[in-house]
Amino acid sequence: MTSPFKYGLTPKMRPISPKRSAIMCVLDVGTSKIVCMIVRLRPRDSSDILPNRTHKAEILGIGHTRARGMKAGSIADMAKAEAAIRQAVDAAERMAQVQVDRVIVSVSAGRIGSEQYEARVTCAQPRVQDNDIHRVLEAASDHSVRQGRAVLHSMPIGFALDDTRGIKDPRGMLGSKLGVDMHVATCDIASARNLMLCVERCHLTVDAMVAAPFASGLAVLTDDEAELGTVCIDMGAGTTTLAVFAGGHFVHADGVAVGSHHITMDLARGLSARLSDAERIKVLNGACFAAKSDDRDVINVPSISEDDRDLPNQITRANVIRIIRPRVDEMLEMIRDRLVASGAAAEAGRRIVLTGGGAQLPGLQDLAAQVLGRQVRVARPVGINGLPDSAKGPPFAAAVGLTVYPQIAGIEHFEPQRRLFAATGTDGYFSRVGRWMRESF
Secondary structure, eight states, rough: OOOTTTBBBBOOOOOOOOOOOEEEEEEEEEEEEEEEEEEEEEEEHHHHOOOSEEEEEEEEEEEEEOSSEEETTEEEEEHHHHHHHHHHHEEEEEETTTOOOOOEEEEOOOEEEOOOOOOOOEESSSSSOOOOOOOHHHHHHHHSSSTTEEEEEEEEEEEEETEEEEESTTTTTTTTTTEEEEEEEEHHHHHHHHHHHHHTTTTTTTEEEEHHHHHHHHHOHHHHHHHHOOOEEEOOOOOOOEEEEEEEEEEEEESSSHHHHHHHHHHHHHTTTOOHHHHHHHHOOOOOOOOOOGOOEEEEOOSSSSOOSSSSSSHHHHHHHHHHHHHHHHHHHHHHHHHHHTTTTTTTTTEEEEEEEGGSTTTTHHEEEEEESSSSEEEOOOEOOOGEEEEEGGHHHHHHHHHHHHGGGGOOOGGGGOTTTOOOOOOHHHHHHHHHHHHHH
């Protein structure tokens, strides 16, 4: 029998109506933390429209907990990850006094990558009709699926009519040949499937799966940045991912399996300290540049043994920074090299926006500007009401971006008859029989 994952398309949702309110639940599953937000989306006034946002978002409930059973954004222990997701969702439901059964989930693992496809069709009539647009989008989508990869996003970024390119909406225009440039973001199908299965084991239906760097960009970028060209870099604990925006479109995604947790590991090894102590030292004393006074600032490092008679080790803050700096340099250089190799550096413009928990390291903004050769700012999510103070920083950008996604889901293009990814073994008997008959006959 044909596998239900043959077409590799993740579930996609319909966009919410600009005139209707809705309650949405989003789930950001990362390496170090899991965040669940329940939000109420209310239509905005015509005079109060933010880019990509037709609704005002108000937090009803939020829950976040330390991630367990996760490694580099992927499921490493199904039972532990499921328990952590249940804990975060339960906390959000209690705060919102709402029970949810559907969620929008972020994806940061599985070697997120991008490809662009071009397709052309002959118009049936002198004027471009809706059917012509549908045919050219379908033709581009036919080339977007690859073995072992799951399609997270499939977005038209521009149309061409005869020799004219860069058309946003060709409906009603005169021409004979209609073309489209399609951006397709994918990840490893095994990572996406296991993440989806873990969420479904919590008795939740996955409405959509969204690339984490894309979600972060939706939360932190201004309209000018998205139009002129910007790279949004989400520095998580286990992965560092990037999304390139140009011409108002999401045009490229990439990532590396190196994050701020690797800095903690380097400190734990270099200082012979527990991971918890290394994380505390990183947060309280870490930086990218050392000052003259750092050679005199002494830090006590608790002994790694359980013997109370062992005295703590002492190290200067300058030595802590010397351990941190090489790993940060490596992460930034990997991102720079990925951008250059992909060919997306030209579209990326001259601006970098850093977000995610790793972006809070002091001095990272200046170091990134040196290594990447662009203007850099550290961003936090904007345009959402009711966030507690503890959730207003860069670590929560992806979660906030997931609340923006339902408002723009209509720009995605997927063929409905191919949405078979959602079957992960938890569907019912009659659904499985019906699928078997369709695929076998």
